[in-house]
Amino acid sequence: MKVRGFIGILFLCIQIGLIVHARFIPERFFCWAPYDQHTKFQVFVSIDGKTLSPEETVARYKYKMKGWEQRSIDNIFSLISQYENTYGKDDNAQVTMIYSTNGHDEKKWTFKHE
Template identity: 75%
Template sequence: MKVRVFIGILFLLLQVGSMTYARFIPERFFCWAPYDTHVKFEVFVTIDGNTLNPEDTEARYKYKMKGWEQRSIDNIFSLISQYERTYGKVDNAKVLMTYSINGHEEQEWRFEHE
């Protein structure tokens, strides 16, 4: 009986710890808080001077590359950066994302290989 109680308490403490940690990182993957941002965005990828069409861009990252995102925009920054630092490293792609958080002024995010 004591082992079950210990496991239950440990499980709950791990959940609380994960939620607390998630509140302080930009991606917030495992945060149980409500989604408090809405982002309108579009991604443009250029390889060797040629801009990929929207279908090729979505196929490259296996995620939508235009529309609304209900979570932190950092999730998409992370997805693109990870791909470009690994699988897409040899392509030397230039990525431009335009986005607006909660209807505010449009911003730009860029990824280029160093």
């Protein structure tokens, strides 16, 4: 019985530690931390001077590229960066995102190749 209690307490302590950790990192993929950011955004992509349509941009990243994001906007930065550094690395895509988090002033994010 003591082993089960120890395992239960250890599990809860690990969960609390992960929640606290998630509050201090931009991406919050696997945590119980609340989604306290709401971001309005739009992504623009051009390849070899041709601007992709919204439909082509969604097909490229397999995720919405305009609208509201309830989670951290860093999740979308990460999604785009991962795609462009792997599958799209030879496309030389120019990616720009215009976004506003929690109603604040608009910001501009530009993907930079590694």
